[in-house]
Amino acid sequence: MSRLPERADAVVIGGGVIGASTAFRLAESGVGTVLLERGELGSGSSRNTAGVVRTYFPGNALISSLAVRSLADYRALGERTGADLGLKKIGFLVLFTDEREVRDFRQTRDAQRAAGVDVELVTAAEAAQLNPLVDERAILAAAWSPQAYACDSVSIVRAYAAAAQRAGATLHTDAPVTAIDPDGRVHTPAGSILADTVVCAAGPWAKTVAAMADVTVPVTPYPVELLLADHPGGAPQKALPMTMHPSGLRIRSWEDRILVGMGAPAPDETRQDWLGRVSQQLGTAFPSLAGVSIESGWGGNLDLSPDGMAFIGRDPARPFVYAAGFSGQGLCQAPAAGEIVRDLVLGKESWIDTTGLSTARRLDGRAGTG
Template sequence: MSGSRVVVVGGGVIGLSIAFHLAEAGIDTTLLERGELGSGASRATADVVRSYFAGNPVSSALAVRSLAAYHAFPSRPGIDLPLRQVGYLVLFSEPEQVSAFEADLPDQHAAGVDVGLISVAEAKERNPLIGDLPLAGAAYSPQAYISDTTAIVTAYAEAARRAGADLRTGCPVTGIDTATGTVQTADGEVRGDAIVCAAGAWSASLVRCAGVDLPLTEPIEQELLTTDPLPPGTPEIPVTLHAASGLLIRVRGDRMLIGMGYPGPDREAWRRGVAAQLAITYPSLAGIALHTAVTGLRDASPDRRAFIGHQPGPPAFLYATGFSGHGLCNAPAAGELVRDLYLDQDPGIDVTALAVSPGRTG
């Protein structure tokens, strides 16, 4: 049996951020990852970091804090992270969507998000690919950047190791015992004064071992599509979401990267739906071939807000999961919050909104 002050379960961008922030604070940290680092949800991202999450100012506040950390990456943890500002555009089809946006706006601004309502004409200026579909308005936030998830994962891993963290890959966790602080793995047991669950789509069974009732959904498979090369002269556009359908697009190199919800059991029907919506929203892309870009499992919470919290010990149990596809945008803040909860420091944010509570059971 080996030991460590804190054992982090999960080696995606969330777990690695946690390991880095703990090790940087001088805490003996061991991270256990079932596969390779960043091989779960962290490999199925659009490489977009943004601050605006509609109807979810708590996630927006975490994202604003995280964006500041990403901008500071050259000095901490020490890598010139690519951050290409493109902006984030949301298209509203119905007046009710505009009303919901306006009702949410004060909380978004209080969270530090730079976002506002723009006209349909301005939306089409920002994204000339938009067709003549009926729109009631749009939201635009300049706080959206194309980055590199692999670079972020690598930076946190290297910095965590430099700070003394032990990162173990190919080490699936089979169970945890919070009474003794023991984590069972195929390679033996690891014991800590605290256990942190950051296992993403594999979190549900682990937190149940700790007696914590997190209402996580079953793991959801995410798929992003890419197109054939785009027509010459295709303009650079903001990351654009069609709110009614969930169609999300961004330019990646000479192609378009596309997401729209989750494929479900009938993947071919889903792809036909994506192609149909793409043709309606962006007529110049009608008929363009679509191919799988990447797939990966995601965790999800009922309110699409992360669960971050702790049960005091010793041994203590902490959790950071349920990010619902927001993990890349929330990772730096999540690492800071878990570190502060473990050290019993002021995290600078009301973490009660992120903890398990009766109001978040869905």
């Protein structure tokens, strides 16, 4: 790693999509920015997702508003930099199996549309047309949002990192943070740097990093494993949309196979038992996939918050800003999160009311990943 400068206006800890987006926003605003990444850029939770950028987040219009703004910024990033972000429209389908789910959708649809989300209620037959693996006899209806894109998360991280460097930021990989002093001095094995503001975008390591600065960010590393399955009867004519079943099972096309997600083994569950549970649920939700063989794709840790919604805020007692706990949804919110962090660092009013995003909110919601 190259030598660290003696000081910086802002030191961003974490080189995933949140950190890279934040470093870019800070640097383009004239903030002297240094980014520190413990490994390689995009090597953490940014690559441990299903690689989908979407705008519809059922039951949470605030996240949806961040996602809508972020999708627009991804499009602008590709146009501005010429980088291929791998954006391919696939759509997002949420299946409903009971009347409560349909009722909840109707009650929240206006808030979602006000946030800029294109989403509608479709019949079971229409859902089966959108995803031929859906058994229309097993569902009542579905929510359909065409605003969902498969993407290349590593390319996105690299594009933001390159844009940040062009704007004047310096990036240091293989630079794990080992301590943070009360005055904002950040220590690494290669030296230390004094920061006017420390920004924690460390994903699954955010709680540990924040604790170094005597700040509490209640984020827990949450293991996930994504699986691959073969299509029944060969590859389909068109890509399957990302499809979410009420059980938490999610599928989408991945090249000529099917990507399957349903968390990871429970603490008291063997991996073999978990694979059996996933296989059983897969066959129940999508009967044509009953009995298909599934194998490991990739996995790692996500940064989980207690209620499944990110923490973005500023510690009231220290020059310490945090953006973590995205619970698998960071790829969908990173550009907007970067803007919010920039405004917190600069002391500016943000484009959105961020009160509900800080760690001060009451955390009595049920955890979940996106």
